[in-house]
Structure formats: structure tokens, C-alpha cells
Amino acid sequence: MDNAARTTIVGPESLSICLSIRREVFIVGQDVPEDLEVDGLDPECTHFLCTREGRPVGTARLRDVQGAGKVERVAVLASERGRGLGRQLMLALHAEAMRRRLPKLKLNAQAAVVGFYEDLGYESVGERFMEAGIEHQAMVARPPFQV
Numbered sequence: 001m002d003n004a005a006r007t008t009i010v011g012p013e014s015l016s017i018c019l020s021i022r023r024e025v026f027i028v029g030q031d032v033p034e035d036l037e038v039d040g041l042d043p044e045c046t047h048f049l050c051t052r053e054g055r056p057v058g059t060a061r062l063r064d065v066q067g068a069g070k071v072e073r074v075a076v077l078a079s080e081r082g083r084g085l086g087r088q089l090m091l092a093l094h095a096e097a098m099r100r101r102l103p104k105l106k107l108n109a110q111a112a113v114v115g116f117y118e119d120l121g122y123e124s125v126g127e128r129f130m131e132a133g134i135e136h137q138a139m140v141a142r143p144p145f146q147v
């Protein structure tokens with residue numbers, strides 16, 4: 001774990017910071033169309049922001065979907081990957097999911113990062129599919145979530 005990094009839940013006043021990370025990672029880095037990335041659902045989500053040495057470096061959001069939690073927009077700046085920050089973000093999100101007693105967490109993983117989520121306790125369900133031109137795999141985790 002990187003001691004200089006911390007992840008917190010942030011309010012609407014910090015959404016633009018989360019969006020700037022998502023823009024760099026998904027729109028610039030992965031050519032995801034802007035209208036897919038900024039989907040209008042942010043106001044109903046809980047947003048997580050990871051800072052390292054005070055600088056915003058990663059984000060994720062948690063959305064309630066029919067009583068379960070959906071993990072979306074997990075992103076760490078390319079220059080900051082491989083230091084455990086993505087894992088730290090997910091563990092913070094899991095702590096919130098435990099606090100809310102969510103019965104299930106779902107996500108659509110990019111095929112390239114299925115292993116990242118498997119390490120965090122997620123299992124693949126169903127066939128792979130295409131979304132925003134990228135191959136994805138639906139995955140689920142059940143409590144207790146790793147914290």
C-alpha cells in the first residue's frame with residue numbers, strides 16, 4: 001500500500017475532479033465517446049477519489065441498481081498505475097458497500113482487467129460482450145467484500 005495515497009468519498013463539489021481523471025483515462029486514453037463516458041448518472045452515484053501526495057490520481061463510482069451496487073468508472077492515471085491505488089479505491093468502495101449492507105456488487109470489467117477484479121473477489125458471469133468498442137465481462141462479488 002502506498003502510504004502517501006488515500007481514498008475518500010467526495011461530494012458534488014469534487015465531481016469535476018473525478019471527471020477530469022475519467023476524461024484522461026477513458027476519453028483520451030481509450031477513445032471512449034464522451035457521451036458514453038458522461039452518461040448523466042453521476043448525480044445519483046457515490047464518488048470515490050484517490051489522491052497521492054495531495055494530487056488527484058484515481059476515481060471510481062458506486063451506483064445503486066435495484067438494491068445491488070454497480071461499480072463503474074474505475075480509473076487510475078496511467079502514470080500512477082501499479083502502485084496499489086486501483087486496489088485501494090476498490091477496497092474503499094467495498095467498505096462503503098459493507099456499511100450499506102449491499103447484497104451484491106456488479107461490474108462490467110474490461111477483458112484486460114478481469115484478473116484485477118478476480119483478485120478482489122469478483123467472479124465472471126455469462127459471456128463476454130462489446131461495449132464502447134471494448135470487450136467486457138460481467139462480474140459479481142457477494143459479501144463480505146474485501147476491505
Ligand SMILES: CC(C)(COP(=O)(O)OP(=O)(O)OC[C@H]1O[C@@H](n2cnc3c(N)ncnc32)[C@H](O)[C@@H]1OP(=O)(O)O)[C@@H](O)C(=O)NCCC(=O)NCCS
Nearest residue numbers: 074075076081082083084085086087109110112113115116
Ligand atoms: C484497472 C486499473 C484501475 C488498475 O489500477 P492500478 O492502480 O494499476 O492497480 P493496482 O496497482 O492497485 O493493482 C492491484 C493488483 O491488481 C493487479 N492488476 C492490475 N492491473 C491488472 C490487469 N490488467 N490484469 C490483471 N491484474 C492486474 C496488480 O498486479 C496488482 O496485483 P498485486 O497486488 O498482486 O501486485 C488501472 O489499470 C486503470 O485505470 N486502467 C484503465 C481504465 C480501466 O481499464 N478501468 C477498468 C474499467 S472496467
